[in-house]
Amino acid sequence: MKFIVDQQVEDIEMPENLKLNTFLKEFHSDCLHPECSFGLYGFAFGQSPFPVPKIVQEALIKNADKGTYAPVPGITELRDAISKYNKHYFGMDISPERIYVGPGTKELIFNLLEVLHGTVILPTPAWLGYLPQIRLLKKNYHMLPARANKKFSPDDLKKLALRLQDRQKILILNNPHNPTGLLYDKLELEEIADVCRDQNIIVISDEIYAQTTYNFSKFISMGKIYPEGTFVTNGLSKSHAAGGYRLGYVIFPQHAVDLKRQFKKILATEYTAVSTPIQHAAVAGFEISTEMDDYFDVTRNIHQIMGEYTYHALSTIDGIKTTKPDATFYLLADFNVFATELQKAKINTSQKLSEALIVHPYHTAIVGGDSLVLERTDFSARIAYVDYDGAKVYQNYLDNKPKSTSERVEFVKNNAPKVVAGIEMICRFFSNLRKESLDDLQAHKNLIVT
Ligand SMILES: Cc1ncc(COP(=O)(O)O)c(C=O)c1O
Known part of the structure; x- marks a missing residue:
């Protein structure tokens, strides 16, 4: 029997993050060396x-007996808790009626894109999850490339919007940003909001990394700056290390009553509601408590320590540029200074660079540029600094908090040896590349002389 698949499904690829698993298995041989x-x-x-x-774990266990369907927008206790959470941490007054709960923010972003008419504006580099959704929904879209500082500029946004004919446009803002780890500050958000108001652009503000902002007081939600036109998405996945729970929420803009009705229809049609026990577990995660406050504090401090180390260690490679993360557990490293040497070694795409790093003797996994919605030939990569035993490191941090710069470096060396050794491998790869290239040059010169 031959099954015929709809064309828009044929046209999209497996999302890059999930493809990565297969890729790693394929290229990483268990080395006998x-x-x-x-x-x-x-x-x-x-x-x-x-x-x-x-x-959160305990609340899940306690509520395992909750077998009834939950209301479409989420259980009342959870919407109340999320409302208070937003007030406490982000200074936002959001009535619970403006909150809808879904099975992860990825699904909710997809649902928003289904409901909202308009051309999508996608700043790049970008998280690898958005583009397949936009393509699956056959929406018109335009990329908005970042400037040299790796952020997009409001001027560029305006220029692009002026060219678009659509009555309504949708900007996907991801703040703090995956893959760069950068944070848009208040002034930058205000400038973006001015353009959005002027050009009728609505914003989906993906703030899944908000709670990881190292200097937490610096984070400001776009929902506060542009409340009439912003949909804020957030959830349990990053701040509560619970991606597998599949729970996210969206905050609707003020005065979007009819739109909420339309949105509810879509949720009811597609998945009814999020698992009831998971919603009860999430209540414990969003309620204000000393346990959660300490958890956010400790985890963001550890991410920051790992980020500082990774940034400084990679910056020792001559010529490479890396973003200095303000949040998340990523940075973007730009290896384009090695473009000539890479091409000489027949590494002419970022995918090839990922492959070259995964094989012997480097065995190092990175996410290459084309997975970050960059040109295939852009030798930039996302480096996630999370390869360590989180439970152990959390306890070690509590037992002995590193204070000075040297203590922080020691902390990384003692607690995340694979991060340290992996960065050394990346350094070794590029230093070997440079050496091979110089050797080639020397051999070529010798040939001319003889
Ligand atoms: C920027 C960004 N948005 C959304 C998601 C997905 O979040 P969720 O688990 O809530 O679907 C991720 C996960 O990696 C992400 O990096």
């Missing part, structure tokens, strides 16, 4: 390494 007993240095996966907070 004694030097390679370390397995793999993992800079590719975007998962928080910490355990799910105890009180």
